[in-house]
Amino acid sequence: MLRRNFIKLSSTVLAATLYSRITYATAGGVQLVNDPDEVWAMADGDWFMLKRRGNEFSDKGITIEIKSNSNSKGVYIQSPTADLKGVRLVWKYQTRQYGKVLGDHWERSYGDLGWKAPDADTKKPWYVMLHDDKQTAGFGVKTGCSTICWWGIKPDTIALTLDTQSGGEGVKLGNRKLHGADIVTTMSRAGENAFATTTRFCKMMCERPRLPKQPVYGINDWYFAYGNNSQKFINEFTKAMSEFAASGNKPFSVIDDGWEQADDFSKHNEKFEDMAKMAGEIKVMGMRPGLWTRPLIARLDTPKSRLAPTIKNRDDVKSPILDPSIQENIEQIKHNISLYRQWGYEMVKHDFSSWDIFGRWGMQMGKDLTQPGWHFADQTKTNAEIILNMYRAIRESAGNMYLIGCNTMSHLSAGLFELNRIGDDTSGKEWERTRKMGVNTLAYRLPQNNTFYAADGDCVGITKDVAWHRTKQWLQLVAQSGSPLFISADPSFLNAEHKVAIRRAFAEAAKPQPVGEPLDWMETNQPTKWKLDGKVVTFDWS
Template sequence: MTTFAQPDLVRVQLEPTGSWQRPAAGGAEVTCRPEGSGLRVGVAATGGVSRAHLRWRRPLAAGSLVLGDAWERSYGELAWQSSPRAEQMHPWMVLVHGPAGSWGAGVDVRAGAFAGWTVDAEGVSLWLDVRAGADPVVLGGRELEAATVRWIAGNDGPFAAQCALAGALCTDPLPTGPLVGANNWYYAYGRDFDADAVVRDARMIADLVGDHPVRPFEVVDDGWSIDGTADGRQSSGGPWDRGAGSFADMAEVAARIAGEGVRPGLWFRPLQSRREPPAGALRPWEGGWALDPSHPATLETVTADVRRIRAWGFDLIKHDFSTFEAMGRWGFQMGPRPVPGDIRFFDRARTTAEVLVGFYRAIHEAAGDGIVLGCNVVGHLAAGLVQAQRTGDDTSGRVWERTRRMGVNTLAFRLAQHRRFFTVDADCVASTPATAWARNRQFLDLVARSGTALFVSVDPATRTDAVDADLSAALRLALDGGRPGGVEPIDWLHNATPAVWRCAAETLTYDWIEAETGADPYDRTDATSGQGPLLVGGGGAVPDL
């Protein structure tokens, strides 16, 4: 790891669409203080301030490849670029691999700003969005710790460099053992299941892992709560104080799962309410109301919900949709403006990044010694506050192509964050009549070997002796922690869904493409959440900031 030099240029933008200027000219101050091997960037202002821009002159070697990360989950878009685009924003961290080796730059997790990088032929820029929602943050007399910048370099290959960068940016990941189990979402999709079906799945997963000393989870996903509808749309929101139908007594459901020798887990959507709350409403949303994570009343509600879920007996809490609720966008829609122009937070003295970190911290503290799995969570801001993170968008029990482009891509390009930020969850492996087991079993094998989270979604209609044998072997391997040393993508420099992987001394080749059909760029049949298109844009031009 090397020390970042002082930037060659520093500018600020006071108003969200205003001109860029030197800090002193606008009554703002940007400080860059060495802190160990990093550079701590502080921002202060007498009035409001929206963004800061830091620039380093660092010529890009000819033939270099560039790789960024994603604002929250990735959506199948991560790939090394052989023709770097000067205007493309690379969220949180960026890697450059060239003839002389690899180097990377990033900001520490739980930053005070949404931080993105651009790389061009002449240098590297860091763009810090410090707004409070859509508004300039009003810091008063305090100095904002916007980011701590770090830079790594090495000659051991691009994957080793990515691992080194992730390790440098987070020094306090939450420890957790193997995360393995069942989740019925990808065959039930929140419909036509009850508590008996959940217990049946718990019994299945217990039978498949047998007497393994590490016990798996049964996660009750969406569909257990009392849903409301408005304008024909299902809100799937709170209050989260009881379930519907056979889920009316959630403590009993948790006890029944535990009675099968399996650890209970539960999904919920903390920032969505079916009715307008007395305080803390952000806006009407998805047939209900989105809650404002900057409002004290919202944090009180979410804290009470998490404590209640833990008191029911659920050891794992999967919280979902919070970025979508808070910011009104999926990650693939954020581009260079991660915070949209119509978000008005209650608290305008804290940046959006600070608000989200506070929200994640409230859930972490309320969960106590429970395991928190974040989904649709800004992983770079949640690292150290969640034990596990869904790093990519949904896989599928309906269309294999979705699993290939989402699951394989996120496993390959965000694998370096595993155990350095949190336990990586590339999402469920499905076994359904609609998808070929010949493809799913390969994904099952790779995830199990990797030691990342392995959750399976098994339609009972697909169970055969052969399928059960595949599942049992993979689940037990995952409960062991995967293969020693995990896996590493080999052909990822030129393949967005790598087919060649290294596992210890083995070289493994997977066949992800269904030869009969090929990859369908027009498929939209599995829109089960806010999934993006097959190919998503690179983020727009920096001048549009």
Template sequence: MREPSAVFVQSGDDLITATRRDATWSAAGVDVSWLDGPIEVTADTVTRVALRWSYPLPADALILGDAWERSYGDLQWRHQQPERLLPWYFLIHDPATGRTTGLGVEVQPNAFAAWTVDTHGATLWLDLRNGGGPTNLGGRTLRAATVRLFDDAGTPWLTLEAAVATMSSRLPARPEPAPVVGANNWYYAYGENFDEKAVLTDAATIVELADGHPIKPFSVVDDGWYPGGIASGGPWDQGIPGVFDDLAGTAASIRALGARPGLWFRPLLVRSSSPHARPGPHDKPGRALDPSYPEVLDLVRADLTRFKDWGFELVKHDFSTYDVFGAFGPAMGSRLTESGWQLHDPSRTTAEIVLAFYREIRDAAQDVVLIGCNTVGHLAAGLVDVQRTGDDTSGRDWERTRKMGVNTLAFRLPQHGRFFTVDADCVPCTPQTPWELNERFLDLIARSGTALFLSIDPSARTERIDRALSAGIRLALDGGDAGGIEPTDWLVNTTPTEWRSGGGTIHYDWSQPWGAQEEKAQPVS
């Protein structure tokens, strides 16, 4: 791989061109070393580093990138757009030659890394900040990221699969995971008007529809089981009095019905002010916990231990990116968060702190199946079992399921089995959404072999719907189509309708009779 043609550093307000000596570029007290892939940064304080590679870009090239955390229906191949930020990796497809190549960084870097691509080359932007200010490295050398080159593997799809494998090649080998299939009550209950009886109905339903399959499905108690209201934060030591009085008993009852119990929580938010909250911008001041405090990691570890002791076999941890940065992915952009604040420990980059937080959860969870939601996929790779790769689908508005669910499955499916098990989010079965469209989404996810969760409103069940649900659940529990699936029109369609499966092609029509409409506001989980 060629060395950079230029390097820029920022420790104060301005980005300064660095001067090269051998394999090191220096400016403003910051040294950047290029080690044929690994990038090391030595400094007292540092904000950003940028590395530039110069090479011509085909005029009609199509370019694909990833997302900071979940995608939001926005992943797509686009023509040249120099200001477009491409988190973690990018591919360039040349229609004239049919070749696809690209660059990216290995998973679990110590910087938030993104690319920009223009007519004359590509630039890697390494955000080395702590919160919204500089990191005080104190003269230490930080392995910021390791760059990898992706050569053409025959098709754009095969090249993306090879790229993902390359970026995750240093992770420990993943054991062959059992299919992750189950019930989740969010998209019909939305955190309200449900109790232990409803949870046990969900568990009985998913077991009934699995129809004796030897792999047991999960039944997940999503947001709304604890005092305080939806997404209001911990402590996570009890359920709502009179509704969930005995969470250990609830887990045991789910297990007695033949399902594996799961639980949702928001680890970095508390319901009342905490001395360990971060000072940065947030709509809940004083309540978003700062994961650079050892006391916060101790608290999270205690939560995981409690959930295990209650008997839950799956834990979904949510909202942590929002609680650290004060924004969801689309609002993070190139700045990530507002300037002028730092985390409690300013000697580590935000990426280092987030990685330590994920590692603490992984270590505390032991053999509990972990789902990361609103977690940073490139940092969480290897540290969660399942990753919600897209924003919420919907039990109220089909258009949101089409936009979010189909898009993330199509463009992040190559991450499945390499970074983690991909979760494109739940398949709703509700009276408010058209079953004929949800059924197609169910069929696609089941064939993909990715995680399949279903939100089944008991009032929506019919004999016909039950037959379709059971067929999809059993296909997913079998691992999906043996040969895998692949979108064949993804170069020109953000929600592909043509998919190669089992040696043939399947067409999915995602459109409602009146076409796409503006999506409605949805509760987030």
């Protein structure tokens, strides 16, 4: 055997051998992670290690039980007296052979995802992929878990932290046992590259995604109107764009922010005559009506007892926020979502809930998810449980309407919403923002497309403020990526070339396509070389 082939083979065998030290195969061939070497808990402000007794770890009244389920390891938590902030599972595992690590984000991504050198100080929300040039290993938790989870990678350990806080303080579990999370793991198969492994792993984490019946595409007015809309404006915009619709699969016309009364999302403002009439007019023009909303905004006359606590150092709060742990508020949210369905809307985009709950964007959730020192009215539920209860209520009241989660917790959205906005806002004014947020988002979250939900990389803004030679590349990427396409085009700006490109993009986005694959995603965090519908396409994002 040639020495260089032996070295390559040895590298592959080494990775598989090291992986097998932290996992084991069941009788059914499923790979499960071993019980952790250490379990820690955080209460009263300090982390302390629990003592092991069989498959249980306990101390100071806190008990963590690890159970082997059919295809995962379940973590069950009891803390009848202590206000519990978190649980940490630690495995002694040599990660040095993995030169590149890919993490996810709490909610949307912010142009900062990528395969990076291992960093012990960086949290990897929900799941983490480790790559050594030959093999890719994945560690994660199943979607819909009752805690907010993140992974930490150090040279000699891998750790999973389950955040059990309610607001910024420990949860009061009382006598109930919390099923915190289900841990899953995988190693790449023969001939499977890192993108394919990550995609397959997403399927393992989300066993029952809720997906649209047909590919979703259409228009949204935000990135050229920016809230300066009206019923007349939406009619003219929809009519102008309806000529580009593909046959057989109708596009959506989504009315973004600007239709509602300032503090009441059950009423329209003076710019709109009638929201039910508006939905009907969109349908007559051959499109499917959609509507933007912000579920946790409170009316100004809402009793203070129903409002979320004030979060210290929080800025940009122009309206009071509902406390999502109070059932009366959940009923109000359900009422509004049901109302949109009664008006005739077929899609609802609900926004801002993570910001409204935590007072921070995902990129600000470094040391803590939120400012410490406050809690919801119901402190007996974790943040994840409170969020899931709200998401499930929205799902229930939506009926057969499609839902787009925006600024929603990704891992808690999967299986409940047909679509999820996977990245921060692109722009109809600044190309640099679209390049940073849009391209990066699609590259590293497309493995979630049609495995968690239909992954919405945000709109293609076609305006006079961004050079067309740049915009048309972003349009092509989204349209051919197999993910939802929404165009935000100023009709007064469109020329013959724009119209031909939009018609082609709509035709492509309206049909099922293979999910696009970034081919150089390990070399750059804004990949230029993509495999789209079986062909290699190179872009110039400069």
